[in-house]
Amino acid sequence: MKPIRSMVLVSNDPVSIEHGAGDVFQALQAEIRRLGLDEEVRVSTIADVGDWEETPLVIIYPEAVVYSPVTAEDVPVLVEEHLLQGHIVKSLLGKMHEPVGEIAWLRARLGALPVQQRVVLSRAGIIDPESLDDYLLHDGYNALGKALTRMTPAQVIAEVEKSDLQGRGGAGFPTGRKWAFVRSAQGQPKYVICNADESEPGTFKDRLILEGDPFSVIEAMTIAGYAVGAQEGYIYIRGEYRLAYDRLENAIQQATQRGLLGEHIFGTDFNFHIHLHAGAGAYICGEETALIESIEGKRGQPRPRPPYPPTYGLWGKPTLVNNVETLANIPPILRNGAEWFHQFGTERSRGTKVYTILGNVNFTGVIEVPLGITLREVIEIYGKGMKRGAQLKLVQTGGSSGSIVPASLQDTPMDFESWRKAGVSLGSGALLICDEHTCVVDLAKVILQFFRFESCAKCAPCRVGTQRLYELMSEISQGRGAPEHLDEILILGRDMELLSNCGLGQTASVAVRDILKYFRDEVEEHIYQRHCRAGVCQIPGLPPAEFSAIQQPAAQAD
Amino acid sequence: MSLEVTENQLDAIIRAAIEKHGDQRDAVIPILGEINRALGYIPGEALGKIRRCINTPEKGLFLADSHLYSIASFYHMYSLKPVGRHIVRYCESAPCHVVGGRQVIQRLHDFLGLEPGETSADGRWTLFQTSCLGICSVGPVLLVDDDIYGHVTPQRVSFILAKYR
Numbered sequence: 001m002k003p004i005r006s007m008v009l010v011s012n013d014p015v016s017i018e019h020g021a022g023d024v025f026q027a028l029q030a031e032i033r034r035l036g037l038d039e040e041v042r043v044s045t046i047a048d049v050g051d052w053e054e055t056p057l058v059i060i061y062p063e064a065v066v067y068s069p070v071t072a073e074d075v076p077v078l079v080e081e082h083l084l085q086g087h088i089v090k091s092l093l094g095k096m097h098e099p100v101g102e103i104a105w106l107r108a109r110l111g112a113l114p115v116q117q118r119v120v121l122s123r124a125g126i127i128d129p130e131s132l133d134d135y136l137l138h139d140g141y142n143a144l145g146k147a148l149t150r151m152t153p154a155q156v157i158a159e160v161e162k163s164d165l166q167g168r169g170g171a172g173f174p175t176g177r178k179w180a181f182v183r184s185a186q187g188q189p190k191y192v193i194c195n196a197d198e199s200e201p202g203t204f205k206d207r208l209i210l211e212g213d214p215f216s217v218i219e220a221m222t223i224a225g226y227a228v229g230a231q232e233g234y235i236y237i238r239g240e241y242r243l244a245y246d247r248l249e250n251a252i253q254q255a256t257q258r259g260l261l262g263e264h265i266f267g268t269d270f271n272f273h274i275h276l277h278a279g280a281g282a283y284i285c286g287e288e289t290a291l292i293e294s295i296e297g298k299r300g301q302p303r304p305r306p307p308y309p310p311t312y313g314l315w316g317k318p319t320l321v322n323n324v325e326t327l328a329n330i331p332p333i334l335r336n337g338a339e340w341f342h343q344f345g346t347e348r349s350r351g352t353k354v355y356t357i358l359g360n361v362n363f364t365g366v367i368e369v370p371l372g373i374t375l376r377e378v379i380e381i382y383g384k385g386m387k388r389g390a391q392l393k394l395v396q397t398g399g400s401s402g403s404i405v406p407a408s409l410q411d412t413p414m415d416f417e418s419w420r421k422a423g424v425s426l427g428s429g430a431l432l433i434c435d436e437h438t439c440v441v442d443l444a445k446v447i448l449q450f451f452r453f454e455s456c457a458k459c460a461p462c463r464v465g466t467q468r469l470y471e472l473m474s475e476i477s478q479g480r481g482a483p484e485h486l487d488e489i490l491i492l493g494r495d496m497e498l499l500s501n502c503g504l505g506q507t508a509s510v511a512v513r514d515i516l517k518y519f520r521d522e523v524e525e526h527i528y529q530r531h532c533r534a535g536v537c538q539i540p541g542l543p544p545a546e547f548s549a550i551q552q553p554a555a556q557a558d
Numbered sequence: 559m560s561l562e563v564t565e566n567q568l569d570a571i572i573r574a575a576i577e578k579h580g581d582q583r584d585a586v587i588p589i590l591g592e593i594n595r596a597l598g599y600i601p602g603e604a605l606g607k608i609r610r611c612i613n614t615p616e617k618g619l620f621l622a623d624s625h626l627y628s629i630a631s632f633y634h635m636y637s638l639k640p641v642g643r644h645i646v647r648y649c650e651s652a653p654c655h656v657v658g659g660r661q662v663i664q665r666l667h668d669f670l671g672l673e674p675g676e677t678s679a680d681g682r683w684t685l686f687q688t689s690c691l692g693i694c695s696v697g698p699v700l701l702v703d704d705d706i707y708g709h710v711t712p713q714r715v716s717f718i719l720a721k722y723r
Binding site: 014015018198199200201202203204207239240241242277278279280281282283294295296297298299300356357358359360364365366396400430432434438442443446447449450453454456536 | 582583584585586587588590591594628629632633634635636649650651652653655656657660687688689690691692693694695696697704705706707708
């Protein structure tokens with residue numbers, strides 16, 4: 001058998017598939033076979049590589065050339081020119097391929113581009129997510145092997161604690177401490193749950209990890225099981241993520257066949273099984289107690305807390321619930337040590353963070369950067385500036401339950417500590433970047449519509465509050481708002497924050513509150529002058545003349 | 559997708575689902591999911607059938623039809639009404655909204671003449687609102703049956719839907 005001289009990767013994310021990645025893949029295989037190259041060229045699929053401008057992508061190594069978009073008709077030329085004759089086909093080169101992963105690394109060596117530092121996404125887009133062999137070749141299962149054969153559970157927990165890893169699901173709770181709680185909790189058996197119910201609008205970091213590197217999550221869960229003393233693990237994945245579900249199913253099966261999951265892992269006495277559980281469409285199931293209820297086969301409604309899952313979780317037993325991104329950090333930490341992890345991020349917030357960049361910027365997609373970079377850097381370096389040169393108006397961070405950050409705060413470093421001080425939640429890592437054509441009233445209405453739809457209706461403050469807030473915002477957006485509405489919104493929002501049973505109701509009013517804090521004048525314009533400066537809200541008729549003359553706020557100012 | 563379901567078909571689906579997912583309480587959601595995937599919706603009589611199969615009070619598993627109904631009605635991916643041949647889902651979350659989703663939804667409503675949850679009279683379309691599909695970087699997003707469409711514009715709506723008979 002000849003050594004493989006070229007590796008051809010075809011992007012295989014949902015968008016690429018819609019654009020015909022499957023045909024491209026088949027055409028490549030057929031063409032390579034036809035030219036007798038199939039022994040020296042390997043064709044493989046990869047998950048998303050971060051660049052979604054024009055898909056499908058075809059990446060050819062070792063040159064790391066990116067072709068995009070490629071159609072099945074382009075394939076004969078591509079194979080003939082590049083693989084047979086060794087020329088790069090200039091006409092098919094990707095126009096704007098924002099290099100990430102291995103490509104970024106190669107480019108950065110040439111000094112062309114700011115590098116992302118990838119820890120959890122280091123393999124996504126580089127390995128074949130459906131091949132355990134590929135994962136093993138890229139440091140896979142080194143960490144589990146090290147943990148099982150050379151470390152005690154207490155040492156594993158100590159290492160995680162030393163790394164200062166904080167939960168990446170939104171709350172930022174120290175992971176090591178959570179593990180220690182579960183380990184010391186009374187009761188058997190114990191469970192490990194991976195929270196992959198990523199429903200926060202605008203967040204898809206977990207999907208990329210699961211689709212691009214499913215084995216890392218499985219390895220991490222096994223390590224967590226060893227550390228806390230659990231033999232059963234559950235992955236709760238949202239029902240909408242079919243591709244990620246299939247990849248995980250395949251990964252669990254392959255790992256089990258190789259003895260990396262199941263009984264006597266690595267020949268030790270440690271047993272661990274993972275069950276895959278798909279959700280059925282409920283935002284609330286991302287809340288850990290609702291998620292547990294859902295696994296138990298009930299309505300996904302949160303339990304009163306305390307008791308917290310580390311003492312009273314699945315089937316009433318001690319349960320560790322970790323986010324996908326948090327877990328994906330575990331194998332690199334164990335492999336390289338906590339000290340190594342400290343080189344990323346800031347003093348108080350260690351490590352990297354996966355952000356999704358969305359909205360009115362030139363490049364939307366996913367990046368992984370150290371904690372502590374600023375919004376301005378994200379927009380200018382990774383987002384490639386605002387679309388059509390528009391002005392930045394606001395950024396919504398962390399999805400619907402996250403905060404609204406006005407343009408004036410864009411130089412605050414993004415880490416758990418600084419943002420907490422500024423009253424902003426880092427949340428799930430979604431960064432929705434909005435320009436001046438976005439109307440804050442309209443945005444608030446959309447966010448509240450979401451919460452009204454997703455409230456689980458268990459407790460009244462949330463069930464009634466989300467509905468009422470939506471009604472008030474709708475009135476304002478239609479020019480029927482009254483000044484006292486704003487007070488009602490603030491009082492209701494505060495009540496919901498204090499009285500709701502879970503995070504959904506407690507955070508549903510955050511965006512509206514922030515909007516009234518930073519953009520009150522614009523909301524008042526809707527009420528007093530019945531005018532929407534962004535031109536989004538359809539306010540029928542002209543403002544009544546006498547009303548606007550009396551209420552003109554600018555006249556009394558100064 | 560929607561079809562006349564015979565008693566036997568439904569029994570077969572439920573039997574296969576229980577075979578695959580077990581007859582414990584935690585199998586309820588996967589079983590409902592299998593039925594919904596096979597038929598596009600969960601017929602009312604399915605709830606009684608599931609209950610008869612897995613309700614075992616003597617083993618401490620007590621399930622009434624109302625428990626099953628409360629679960630089936632809770633999760634958004636389940637429909638309790640028959641659906642059209644094609645299901646159109648749109649995302650109305652903020653990320654899609656600020657990049658032009660509002661206009662797309664308007665166009666979709668006008669084109670189909672449906673409100674979310676409704677099925678067209680000819681049984682061709684059902685329109686649903688969906689939660690975020692996690693592909694926001696190519697928003698606005700539309701999902702027709704299992705096909706995802708990104709960067710949808712109001713103009714593209716009729717072209718996309720024309721592919722489905």
